[in-house]
Amino acid sequence: MTAVGNEVSASANPASTRLKDFARVATARVDDAAEAIGRIFCPHDLTPVDHSASDFSAHHNCADFDGFSVNYVAYGGSVAINPGCLDRFFLLQMPLSGSAAVRTAARELTTGPRHTASLLSPTIPTEMTWRGDCAQLILLLDRKLVEHRAAALGGVAVRPVEFDPAVALSGPLGQTLSAKIEQLVTAAEQLGPRKALSAVAAADWRESFLNVLLNEQRHSLSSAIDVFNGRTEAQPAALKRVRAYLESRATEPMDLAELAEIAGTGIRALQLGFRRHFGTTVSEMLLDIRLAHLNARLKTARPGERIVDIAFDLGFTHLSRMASAYRAKFGESPKATLQRLS
Numbered sequence: 001m002t003a004v005g006n007e008v009s010a011s012a013n014p015a016s017t018r019l020k021d022f023a024r025v026a027t028a029r030v031d032d033a034a035e036a037i038g039r040i041f042c043p044h045d046l047t048p049v050d051h052s053a054s055d056f057s058a059h060h061n062c063a064d065f066d067g068f069s070v071n072y073v074a075y076g077g078s079v080a081i082n083p084g085c086l087d088r089f090f091l092l093q094m095p096l097s098g099s100a101a102v103r104t105a106a107r108e109l110t111t112g113p114r115h116t117a118s119l120l121s122p123t124i125p126t127e128m129t130w131r132g133d134c135a136q137l138i139l140l141l142d143r144k145l146v147e148h149r150a151a152a153l154g155g156v157a158v159r160p161v162e163f164d165p166a167v168a169l170s171g172p173l174g175q176t177l178s179a180k181i182e183q184l185v186t187a188a189e190q191l192g193p194r195k196a197l198s199a200v201a202a203a204d205w206r207e208s209f210l211n212v213l214l215n216e217q218r219h220s221l222s223s224a225i226d227v228f229n230g231r232t233e234a235q236p237a238a239l240k241r242v243r244a245y246l247e248s249r250a251t252e253p254m255d256l257a258e259l260a261e262i263a264g265t266g267i268r269a270l271q272l273g274f275r276r277h278f279g280t281t282v283s284e285m286l287l288d289i290r291l292a293h294l295n296a297r298l299k300t301a302r303p304g305e306r307i308v309d310i311a312f313d314l315g316f317t318h319l320s321r322m323a324s325a326y327r328a329k330f331g332e333s334p335k336a337t338l339q340r341l342s
Helices: 030-040 143-154 172-191 199-216 222-228 237-248 256-263 267-278 282-299 307-313 319-330 334-340
Strands: 002-004 007-009 023-027 045-048 057-065 068-076 079-084 089-104 108-111 116-120 126-142 166-168
Touching: 023 030, 030 045, 030 057, 030 068, 068 172, 068 199, 089 143, 089 172, 108 116, 116 172, 126 143, 126 172, 126 199, 143 199, 143 222, 143 282, 143 319, 166 172, 172 199, 199 282, 237 256, 237 267, 237 282, 256 267, 267 282, 282 307, 282 319, 282 334, 307 319, 307 334, 319 334
Parallel strands: 007 023
Antiparallel strands: 002 007, 023 057, 045 079, 057 068, 068 126, 079 126, 089 108, 089 116, 089 126, 116 166
């Protein structure tokens, strides 16, 4: 075995077929595996179990993009993995072979091909045992991306998001995620490590995974998202018309009289309806929609695009107020969001 830079090399694992041109780690030594994979994900304890130290091997292939990565990780034998809290990212683990027992602070589950995947949240301590030469495709999503999108969908300030860790692969969500990850892995393999995924394509992949996970898998902000989108009870047609109007024309100046006319109600009835069905005021919803659009635009901005121009395009007229509202919602300045994914 030889070590080169940040990579550890060993004899290749015949099962290591996915993302093989993106190899980062291949080793038969436990300490080397824990140290090298820990640099890519996060520091963790790694221990062979059931007297399988002699069977141990570790392989990690990683295609890295803006704000997310897709990984192939395989362990020979059986290993206990204790990362504690992931802190900086979410992990969606899709099993290809073997099985994994996953224990979080609130839930225990066993994952395996075609029946269950796991979705780990950064603020929940986690322990795992991978058995039977377990191999998984793992989607890593930056924590800020997930929390920003949840805040935008739920009309709330940024806060921790904690998912139900069990994803049923036999259900519609599991089938959708399996297909999307397979498509992403195939796209990465076709590009190879020397070609970059375009900024537009990377943004499309990010948006796709964020919207599917946050709208289809239950998590700590699911109720807020349901309330903000009027899904907690039958939504009156009048309010549905107004909300759709706000979404489609959020960049235009609006007043309550105009919106009440669209609803076919009085202004006071419109205000009360928004409070009851969306948990917010009309003006607060409009601001939140504009802030969500700004957050999305900053993450897909072309080189040279200015924050001021994007803000004016979205209907903001007071930049200092916009910046203050953006920081209050997303926990960072518009400039920080733009720079982080530029």
